[in-house]
Amino acid sequence: DAGVIQSPRHEVTEMGQEVTLRCKPISGHNSLFWYRQTMMRGLELLIYFNNNVPIDDSGMPEDRFSAKMPNASFSTLKIQPSEPRDSAVYFCASGTGFDNQPQHFGDGTRLSIL
Amino acid sequence: DQQVKQNSPSLSVQEGRISILNCDYTNSMFDYFLWYKKYPAEGPTFLISISSIKDKNEDGRFTVFLNKSAKHLSLHIVPSQPGDSAVYFCAASAIGTSGSRLTFGEGTQLTVNP
Numbered sequence: 386d387a388g389v390i391q392s393p394r395h396e397v398t399e400m401g402q403e404v405t406l407r408c409k410p411i412s413g414h415n416s417l418f419w420y421r422q423t424m425m426r427g428l429e430l431l432i433y434f435n436n437n438v439p440i441d442d443s444g445m446p447e448d449r450f451s452a453k454m455p456n457a458s459f460s461t462l463k464i465q466p467s468e469p470r471d472s473a474v475y476f477c478a479s480g481t482g483f484d485n486q487p488q489h490f491g492d493g494t495r496l497s498i499l
Numbered sequence: 500d501q502q503v504k505q506n507s508p509s510l511s512v513q514e515g516r517i518s519i520l521n522c523d524y525t526n527s528m529f530d531y532f533l534w535y536k537k538y539p540a541e542g543p544t545f546l547i548s549i550s551s552i553k554d555k556n557e558d559g560r561f562t563v564f565l566n567k568s569a570k571h572l573s574l575h576i577v578p579s580q581p582g583d584s585a586v587y588f589c590a591a592s593a594i595g596t597s598g599s600r601l602t603f604g605e606g607t608q609l610t611v612n613p
Contacts, residue, residue: 389542418600418601427603427604427605427606428543428588428603428606429603430600430601430602433600441600476542476543478542484531484592485531485548485550487533487545487548488545488601489545490535490542490543490544491542492540492541492542493541493542
């Protein structure tokens, strides 16, 4: 029973480079969420999708961040250009889209921008 | 504005004793509450939840209590086991926020000593 799959697990890159994080949600789930975890801000929601449509991107820190969900089984979070302050663990989660149902998380991507 | 707060960053208990983790919230629109457990280098794992129409939900060694008037919930683990050592996150959502959009607390590191 596959859970949420994220890749890569770790990414180290230099400032200014483009970074692409990938997520495969649980099959049959209609909602997908991107979170970022940092020491300063904890777990914060960046953006979420319902039925592949972005619903709320108010958590996206700035225009350097973008997210897409071209189909029900794949989503990307892109940072271009990357900066050292983007270093964090990025989690993807999926859910049924119904109220009172838990989200299920992937194991995250640990991103380090040098 | 931290709408979900876990005031204790850490808690240490002896194996076999009860662990009590606390969480407070400010948004009266929240009506569904969850606890997640997180081990290092893994994503948060759903543990237990409670709807605002209830004041208690039990699942094995885990019980969540909700006090709506005080805007407070707690997670009881009894008996505590060393494998319960992890970071515990409290989360909340509100009906009308398109399914299960969650707001997380800062987390509490639980250490269960053998």
